[in-house]
Structure formats: structure tokens, C-alpha cells
Amino acid sequence: MARSDINRTGEMEVFASVVEHRGFSAAARVCRMTPSAVSKLVARLESRLGTRLVNRSTRAFQLTPEGCAFYERTKRILADIADAERSAGAGEQPIGRIRLNTSASYGTHILAPILPEFLQRYPGVTLDLIQTDTVVDLLTERIDVAVRAGPLKSSSLIARRLGATTMRIVAAPAYLARSGQPRTIEDLDDHARIGFSYSRTVDGWPMKRDSQTVVVPVVGPVQASDGEALRQLALGGAGIARLAGFMIRDDIAAGRLVPVLDHLNPGDREEFHAIHVGQGGPLPSRVRAVLDFLAERGRVE
The missing domain is CATH 3.40.190.10 (Periplasmic binding protein-like II)
Structure with a gap:
């Protein structure tokens, strides 16, 4: 039986901070904890899960494959919790920052003319637009939505077709x-x-x-x-x-x-697709708003 006194959300937040800040000491500063407390928390988490999440080394910080998978799920869960809290007080109105990755061509000729309309429609959303034709790792770069051209490889990414x-x-x-x-x-x-x-x-x-x-x-x-x-x-x-x-x-x-x-x-x-990380579960309202808007106004011909 699961223990009711475990703060799973708090553990996830600390673990995500360790990953994003590449180490226990940096995460400790952000979380206002001691490095020892952060290290012990991650060790307890690993013990409860029955697997190693982080390979510890004095020279480098490295996630195990299990750690990468747990971090991906953790970020989605934390995003869903944050979205649920915002939705409860904002009537499902999308709020928050979106990191949107696209090619310079799509950004210049398709996105730029329509983004003012999106920002007027969703004033609670702010956009961080990253333009590059290089394929980036959505998880590593913390990308919420990416627009990509060409055939898609089979992966855990969810795609919405934007035309051809x-x-x-x-x-x-x-x-x-x-x-x-x-x-x-x-x-x-x-x-x-x-x-x-x-x-x-x-x-x-x-x-x-x-x-x-x-x-x-x-x-x-x-x-x-x-x-x-x-x-x-x-x-x-x-x-x-x-x-x-x-x-x-x-x-x-x-x-x-x-x-x-x-x-x-x-x-x-x-072909062009809008893609995001996920397994088909509920999306944060801000991500859903971007995907729906791109499907409506961001199609290519």
C-alpha cells in the first residue's frame, strides 16, 4: 500500500530541478535546501522506485535511461498540476509561457503574420520563439511545441498535420x-x-x-x-x-x-507537422491553444 505521508509532488519538483540545473548543489540553491538534503531526497526516491535515476560522479552529471523517462513523465505531471491550478482560477483561459521551435522559413512566412492574432486571442500566453532548421530535442531544450518539415520518425512525439x-x-x-x-x-x-x-x-x-x-x-x-x-x-x-x-x-x-x-x-x-512530447494524455491549455491555432491558421500549401 502506498504511503500517504510521501510528498510526491515535492519530490518531483526537486528532482526536476536537479535535472534542469545539472546537479545537486545548484538545485539546492534554487530549492532553498542543503545539497545533502537534495541528495538524500533523490536517494529516497530511487529507493522507493527501485531503480537508479542519476549516475553520480565528481566530474559529470548524467541521468540514467530510467531517470530520463522519469523526468519526462515528471515534467508532464507538474505541468498538468500547474495547468489545473490555473484553470481553476481562470476559467480554462490559457495562461503561461510557450517555447515554440520552428524553422526560419515557417517562422518568417507563416507564423510572423498570424502571431499578433494569437496574442490578441490569448492575452495570458507569452511566446518564446526559437527559430532553427536544426532538429532539436524537445525534452532537453524544454520545447512545448515544434513545427517540423518532412517525414516524421516513429517516436513518443505527438503530431498534428499542418498541410504540405x-x-x-x-x-x-x-x-x-x-x-x-x-x-x-x-x-x-x-x-x-x-x-x-x-x-x-x-x-x-x-x-x-x-x-x-x-x-x-x-x-x-x-x-x-x-x-x-x-x-x-x-x-x-x-x-x-x-x-x-x-x-x-x-x-x-x-x-x-x-x-x-x-x-x-x-x-x-x-509535409509539415506541429509536434509535442506526450503519450496522448491531457495537454496544458496553453499548449492546446497553440496547437489548435496552428491547425486553424498556420497551415502550409
Whole structure:
């Protein structure tokens, strides 16, 4: 039978502080306890759970796999408790900070125009927007919601689909006037192809050749770590780029960028998802508000 005198919430809060501050001494300062008391609390917790949560070392702090799993569940439980307390006094009105991770392209072209509407709709929510095309660990970086492009790997992450966008090869008129308009795949050998500086699901440009799809390598004088930088390079005439349709729709309409080799486009589409950590349980109202808003207003085409 479970003991009724154990303050499980308090233990979870201290353990989460140990993880987030990378050690007992730092957590002790935050929790206003002695390092010895924090260490003993974690030891009691490990004893009751029957497993080691932290590998203790004088040189480094390291969670065990069991510790990582317990921390993930702990954060969700503490967030649910905090959300329940806020909801009881705020009529379910979302309140609190959201850490939202997305690519620079999605952030610039989709999020930025609609976020003022979100903030007006939910004045109790504040946003911490982290823009990077690098895939970050949601748990380690304490990300509440992330928007990611491309196929999703099977994981404990929960995803909500935000649509899909076509991909198009484009270049600036000034670049084409200087270097010529490519007509075939082979013509690309004489052109600067600018692409991503990190490995992607398809490491190159899919293109049609007869009845097959081939992948053309990206070889050029410059690469970039995010799609918005590639767009700016293409606009500046640095070379030819393959970019998401939602990023360049206005540029094409205004003549700032020109489609290249559209007749060889295989028609592939890049999917977008809003993801969060969880196992399908109740969500904090602030997280649910962001997910619902993105599904309503943050879709890509």
C-alpha cells in the first residue's frame, strides 16, 4: 500500500530541478535546501522506485535511461498540476509561457503574420520563439511545441498535420541573365546550386528523367543552415535553389524569382507537422491553444 505521508509532488519538483540545473548543489540553491538534503531526497526516491535515476560522479552529471523517462513523465505531471491550478482560477483561459521551435522559413512566412492574432486571442500566453532548421530535442531544450518539415520518425512525439507544400527550383532573373537558363538536368552542371549545409531525408534535388525520378546532387559555392537564408541567397543572385512553395510564392508573382526546370519537377510535397512530447494524455491549455491555432491558421500549401 502506498504511503500517504510521501510528498510526491515535492519530490518531483526537486528532482526536476536537479535535472534542469545539472546537479545537486545548484538545485539546492534554487530549492532553498542543503545539497545533502537534495541528495538524500533523490536517494529516497530511487529507493522507493527501485531503480537508479542519476549516475553520480565528481566530474559529470548524467541521468540514467530510467531517470530520463522519469523526468519526462515528471515534467508532464507538474505541468498538468500547474495547468489545473490555473484553470481553476481562470476559467480554462490559457495562461503561461510557450517555447515554440520552428524553422526560419515557417517562422518568417507563416507564423510572423498570424502571431499578433494569437496574442490578441490569448492575452495570458507569452511566446518564446526559437527559430532553427536544426532538429532539436524537445525534452532537453524544454520545447512545448515544434513545427517540423518532412517525414516524421516513429517516436513518443505527438503530431498534428499542418498541410504540405510543393517544392520548386528557382533563380533570380539577374543570375539567369548572367549564367543562362538551364533546359535539362545536364545543364545544371554549369550552374551554381545552393542548398542546405546539413543532411536531409533526400540529400539532393529529386527531378524527373523519362519515367523515373533521379536525385541531382547540390554542388555550389555556398550552402546554408536554413531555408530563409537560401531564399535570400537566391534573391541576391548567388545561384539556383530548391525551395518550399509557400516561401517563394510572392517572389515569383513579383518577378523577383523565376521558376527553373518546372517541366522536370516530380511533384513531390514536403509535409509539415506541429509536434509535442506526450503519450496522448491531457495537454496544458496553453499548449492546446497553440496547437489548435496552428491547425486553424498556420497551415502550409
